[in-house]
Amino acid sequence: MSTILVVLEVRDGSVRPVSHEVLGAARALADESGASVIALATETCAADAAHLGAAGADRVLVGAAERHSPDGAAATVARVAKENGASCVLLAATARGRDQQGRIAALLDTGFASDCVAIDAKGPVFTRPVFAGKALIKVQIHAGVAVASLRANHFAPAGRTAEAVIESCSSESGKSEVVEISAKSAGRPDVAEAARVISGGRGLGGPENWHLLEKVADAVPGMALGASRAVVDAGWRPHGEQVGQTGKTVSPELYFAVGISGAIQHLAGMSSSKVIVAINRDKEAPIFQHATYGVVGDALEILPALADELQKLGLQ
Numbered sequence: 001m002s003t004i005l006v007v008l009e010v011r012d013g014s015v016r017p018v019s020h021e022v023l024g025a026a027r028a029l030a031d032e033s034g035a036s037v038i039a040l041a042t043e044t045c046a047a048d049a050a051h052l053g054a055a056g057a058d059r060v061l062v063g064a065a066e067r068h069s070p071d072g073a074a075a076t077v078a079r080v081a082k083e084n085g086a087s088c089v090l091l092a093a094t095a096r097g098r099d100q101q102g103r104i105a106a107l108l109d110t111g112f113a114s115d116c117v118a119i120d121a122k123g124p125v126f127t128r129p130v131f132a133g134k135a136l137i138k139v140q141i142h143a144g145v146a147v148a149s150l151r152a153n154h155f156a157p158a159g160r161t162a163e164a165v166i167e168s169c170s171s172e173s174g175k176s177e178v179v180e181i182s183a184k185s186a187g188r189p190d191v192a193e194a195a196r197v198i199s200g201g202r203g204l205g206g207p208e209n210w211h212l213l214e215k216v217a218d219a220v221p222g223m224a225l226g227a228s229r230a231v232v233d234a235g236w237r238p239h240g241e242q243v244g245q246t247g248k249t250v251s252p253e254l255y256f257a258v259g260i261s262g263a264i265q266h267l268a269g270m271s272s273s274k275v276i277v278a279i280n281r282d283k284e285a286p287i288f289q290h291a292t293y294g295v296v297g298d299a300l301e302i303l304p305a306l307a308d309e310l311q312k313l314g315l316q
């Protein structure tokens with residue numbers, strides 16, 4: 001039986017939610033082809049058999065590394081893929097996943113498809129956006145093992161009733177190790193993975209007005225903060241919050257673009273959001289051409305009213 005190998009991403013000892021989405025994609029592929037799904041954490045972590053089984057894993061291999069090593073983890077993945085005759089290696093298109101995919105493909109002497117938003121099991125054929133989201137291309141890898149990273153919020157955990165078998169495995173050591181990750185988002189979800197995002201642009205006038213966005217985000221469960229590049233370049237917000245061509249790609253259920261003009265480079269990072277709400281005082285702003293709902297007005301007046309209404313709903 002062939003195997004689909006999913007590389008789990010571990011942060012602070014736990015498997016990140018985006019990896020459950022990748023497991024769901026792997027399960028759908030496996031169900032079409034009769035393959036099994038092996039999930040591999042190259043670092044030690046708390047692996048929940050019911051949770052990972054429900055997401056789609058048949059077996060979970062938990063490595064022995066105490067810290068993430070980019071080259072060590074890739075070597076572990078390549079070895080486990082070979083040992084188990086994997087036909088496909090899937091990982092999340094996060095910063096770490098993007099770093100890993102090329103290393104893994106090189107070690108397996110194959111190609112990779114990056115940042116995929118759909119998979120057709122026949123092939124498999126991977127669909128990925130190109131040209132800043134203006135076109136989609138379909139990619140098939142003919143070199144044996146197919147390596148692909150999957151964009152967050154495009155696939156769902158399988159949602160089945162099953163327990164995965166948890167096993168331990170060895171991990172290759174690498175030449176470099178990540179010794180610290182300093183998140184600056186003060187406990188909010190990562191903008192690339194959140195199901196709801198509120199982003200601010202230059203129209204907010206300055207960093208002193210960001211509390212208005214934060215108040216809205218505080219009223220909605222799991223809402224992350226994002227920013228345009230203009231704001232990041234001005235030093236108002238950290239680069240980790242930047243959405244767009246040279247920032248993060250997001251595909252949330254709900255995306256607020258506040259005081260953001262809608263430049264093509266910003267759209268490249270958020271145009272696949274399911275519902276886009278634009279707040280801008282210029283009714284000709286390009287963002288309105290892409291918005292599901294548009295509010296023409298001063299963000300500094302609209303945001304407090306929006307936060308008040310959301311708080312009344314008691315969503316948190």
Ligand SMILES: Cc1cc2nc3c(=O)[nH]c(=O)nc-3n(C[C@H](O)[C@H](O)[C@H](O)COP(=O)(O)OP(=O)(O)OC[C@H]3O[C@@H](n4cnc5c(N)ncnc54)[C@H](O)[C@@H]3O)c2cc1C
Nearest residue numbers: 201202203228229230244245246247259260261266281299
């Ligand atoms: C190679 C390259 C890569 C890039 N990568 C990115 C990227 O990853 N992400 C990104 O975002 N940009 C990126 N850019 C920059 C991009 O071209 C734009 O310059 C940037 O997105 C503009 O940011 P903004 O919309 O916040 O600012 P502006 O374009 O200045 O727009 C501000 C908007 O706020 C509105 N406004 C003003 N005051 C108010 C108010 N009180 N209430 C409501 N609305 C108000 C204005 O009407 C205007 O529409 C890139 C550019 C290049 C060349």
